[in-house]
Amino acid sequence: MKVKKSLTSRQKALKIAEFIKVKKAKDIVILDIKKISGLCDYFIICSGESSRQVKAIEEAVIKESKKNNIGIQHCEADELSQWVLVDFFDIILHIFLEETRNFYNLEYLWSSAKKVKSNFPSDN
Numbered sequence: 674m675k676v677k678k679s680l681t682s683r684q685k686a687l688k689i690a691e692f693i694k695v696k697k698a699k700d701i702v703i704l705d706i707k708k709i710s711g712l713c714d715y716f717i718i719c720s721g722e723s724s725r726q727v728k729a730i731e732e733a734v735i736k737e738s739k740k741n742n743i744g745i746q747h748c749e750a751d752e753l754s755q756w757v758l759v760d761f762f763d764i765i766l767h768i769f770l771e772e773t774r775n776f777y778n779l780e781y782l783w784s785s786a787k788k789v790k791s792n793f794p795s796d797n
Contacts, residue, residue, distance in 0.1 A: 680743070682714040682763040682764060683789065685743055687789070687791060688741065689734060689738070689743070689764060690719075692738070693717070696734075698721060698768070699721070699771070700720050702716075703716070703788065704718070704783050704786035705787040706783060712765070713760075713762070713764055714763045715763070715764045715789070716764075716783060717765070717767065718767045718769070719766075719767070721768060724753055725754075727768050731754075734768075745760065745761055746760040746761065748760070755769065756768070756770070
């Protein structure tokens with residue numbers, strides 16, 4: 674019998690970032706917050722250019738996570754799809770409409786967190 678090795682939190686965060694990149698998420702940032710918060714290990718923050726794109730990113734990440742056996746605890750969204758949160762237990766994904774992301778500025782609030790380098794080119 675072959676034993677499947679589970680992904681580390683870091684590997685899972687990078688995989689989730691790949692899922693959202695496919696849906697053209699913008700300005701993807703992965704923050705390692707495990708040393709500064711007990712909330713989770715990583716935040717992934719990204720933007721969509723429209724409410725429709727924000728929703729499409731959410732739907733794609735849920736679908737791909739299920740395909741890849743990555744468990745989701747729950748999802749939350751405001752009624753206008755300006756901010757969607759997907760909780761993976763050890764990772765929290767924030768999908769924002771660009772203006773909403775600028776308003777809440779999570780990168781500033783968590784500026785002491787270490788940024789994780791991804792394997793794909795930046796779109797900044």
